[in-house]
Amino acid sequence: MTKPIYDRVALIGLGLIASSMFWAMKRSGLAGEVTGYARSAETRETARRIGLCDRVCDSATEAVEGADLVVLCVPVGVMGAVAAEIAPALKPGATVSDVGSVKRHVIDAVGPHIPEGVFFVPAHPLAGTEHSGPESGFAELFDYRWTLLVPVEGTPRDPVARLRALWEGMGAFVEEMDADHHDLVLAVTSHAPHLIAYTMVGVADDLRRVTDSEVIKYSAAGFRDFTRIAASDPTMWRDVFLTNKEATLEILGRFTEELFALQRAIRTGDGDQLFDYFTRTRAIRRGIIEAGQDTDAPDFGRAKVAK
Amino acid sequence: MTKPIYDRVALIGLGLIASSMFWAMKRSGLAGEVTGYARSAETRETARRIGLCDRVCDSATEAVEGADLVVLCVPVGVMGAVAAEIAPALKPGATVSDVGSVKRHVIDAVGPHIPEGVFFVPAHPLAGTEHSGPESGFAELFDYRWTLLVPVEGTPRDPVARLRALWEGMGAFVEEMDADHHDLVLAVTSHAPHLIAYTMVGVADDLRRVTDSEVIKYSAAGFRDFTRIAASDPTMWRDVFLTNKEATLEILGRFTEELFALQRAIRTGDGDQLFDYFTRTRAIRRGIIEAGQDTDAPDFGRAKVAK
Numbered sequence: 001m002t003k004p005i006y007d008r009v010a011l012i013g014l015g016l017i018a019s020s021m022f023w024a025m026k027r028s029g030l031a032g033e034v035t036g037y038a039r040s041a042e043t044r045e046t047a048r049r050i051g052l053c054d055r056v057c058d059s060a061t062e063a064v065e066g067a068d069l070v071v072l073c074v075p076v077g078v079m080g081a082v083a084a085e086i087a088p089a090l091k092p093g094a095t096v097s098d099v100g101s102v103k104r105h106v107i108d109a110v111g112p113h114i115p116e117g118v119f120f121v122p123a124h125p126l127a128g129t130e131h132s133g134p135e136s137g138f139a140e141l142f143d144y145r146w147t148l149l150v151p152v153e154g155t156p157r158d159p160v161a162r163l164r165a166l167w168e169g170m171g172a173f174v175e176e177m178d179a180d181h182h183d184l185v186l187a188v189t190s191h192a193p194h195l196i197a198y199t200m201v202g203v204a205d206d207l208r209r210v211t212d213s214e215v216i217k218y219s220a221a222g223f224r225d226f227t228r229i230a231a232s233d234p235t236m237w238r239d240v241f242l243t244n245k246e247a248t249l250e251i252l253g254r255f256t257e258e259l260f261a262l263q264r265a266i267r268t269g270d271g272d273q274l275f276d277y278f279t280r281t282r283a284i285r286r287g288i289i290e291a292g293q294d295t296d297a298p299d300f301g302r303a304k305v306a307k
Numbered sequence: 308m309t310k311p312i313y314d315r316v317a318l319i320g321l322g323l324i325a326s327s328m329f330w331a332m333k334r335s336g337l338a339g340e341v342t343g344y345a346r347s348a349e350t351r352e353t354a355r356r357i358g359l360c361d362r363v364c365d366s367a368t369e370a371v372e373g374a375d376l377v378v379l380c381v382p383v384g385v386m387g388a389v390a391a392e393i394a395p396a397l398k399p400g401a402t403v404s405d406v407g408s409v410k411r412h413v414i415d416a417v418g419p420h421i422p423e424g425v426f427f428v429p430a431h432p433l434a435g436t437e438h439s440g441p442e443s444g445f446a447e448l449f450d451y452r453w454t455l456l457v458p459v460e461g462t463p464r465d466p467v468a469r470l471r472a473l474w475e476g477m478g479a480f481v482e483e484m485d486a487d488h489h490d491l492v493l494a495v496t497s498h499a500p501h502l503i504a505y506t507m508v509g510v511a512d513d514l515r516r517v518t519d520s521e522v523i524k525y526s527a528a529g530f531r532d533f534t535r536i537a538a539s540d541p542t543m544w545r546d547v548f549l550t551n552k553e554a555t556l557e558i559l560g561r562f563t564e565e566l567f568a569l570q571r572a573i574r575t576g577d578g579d580q581l582f583d584y585f586t587r588t589r590a591i592r593r594g595i596i597e598a599g600q601d602t603d604a605p606d607f608g609r610a611k612v613a614k
Binding site for chain 2 (some may be wrong): 032076083101126127128129130131136138140143144145146148159165168173175185186188189190192193194195196197198199200202203204205206207209210212213214215216217219220221222223224225226227228229230232234235237238239241242243248249251252253254256259262263266267269271274275277278279280281282283284285286287288289291292293294295297298299300301302303304305
């Protein structure tokens, strides 16, 4: 155990990310005491039962009192309201951060509430699973995954460097990025793919001539990968799309354009265009595997379930 | 070891499916001798080196001579030509089958070449991985996965029952289905999702303002699941789209319609519509897991790679 990076950390919101942060901090002794708060009494109860957080508080202000780092782990749409609530209780010199999937909106919503003498360093760990809630977290979630820090102008280097050290201590690679670029990059690598997956699963569910039971039984032909993504937390994703509207719509516009071009190639029987397109997309997969961001094992190496 | 179901099986085309069939048949002693043929000399060489097939032949006609079951494991677009080539060498009473992802086209292309006294029983194992080629096969590929048999009208029950026994012996669940319904179901569970994944990966690769290296590094946010599907064999998929044109275009049309509705909800800020949609799609995922067609482990339980 090394010296903790923060003596006291407060986690506001106790879902997949916060619970994984707790276990990751404990794994390496990165924080002295970790307090936690969740709006739902049931979540707080669960957290107490499973030992999530050293101390679960019944209000957000109680949780942040005396904290050196406060991390907002709530859906993007309520970040502003939570920031307003905790602002009076923040300790001078503390750092406030977040884990939201959208950064420009969070900066606009949270920034104005941050008191003089408190630092705001937005962050976004690019890690997650299709599961949500306080019991879904695990210490390894951030290992070898990127966390993007999006410091606002004028922030001193020290709180940024300390937050970086925390994320690195939790296993992540860290990079800094501008908020607008972050929102565009994430629209490509996350937001548009999620909306597309949700749509495809919705279409399958909607069709009258193909039953749900057929869709389920025969999903291993490709469809089931979409269903994993489309099982992600609905509140979180609603907020992502509402707050990263422009970038998401831009990428979806490009996507539709390209999809129409491929549909035309199918309709006109242009096999060469299809073949070339499908060959080109293989290279990106190779890059991801070489970069250690996915496994090369067939089908992600997933286990089969005997039923 | 039980008595083999077929004394001699010929595999024409030696990619992922044929090589998995070979190992699966050997695992349970389902076939006496298995011969194999691939058009490419390099593939035949690889097959001989790794012991894929009891005997690798230098022509398709040589491979099918005396075979009780001939399985066409070539891209859908060349099934007809291969059937024409082997037809004169087929043994009376033999069964010809295939593993193509499209069934109406294969029936139309292969059917007319099948000689009197030979049975044609089209089939489609709904199993695969993103890898291709003779070295990508493994005995467990079909375990707990569905194989659809699509017998043409007037086929006696015996050759159908025997082929069913083979697939069940290779670990698969088996169901029979009409060709047109098969092509529609697969358009939903496989063909449309593949085209959509190819498109999304193409869009990411095309964008000027987001670099490939960013797309690769930050792919764990959702995008990388698409890249696995978009790494599938380009020839196979070109042929699928060209030969299951109508059903694929119909599903893509429905998909675009629905995507536009969600884009409108984003643009107008209709959070309720988004939330309801994202909640509904979770149920399908639960169904797939309950049916044993996917794992509930977070992120498919895939291993992380330390780099």
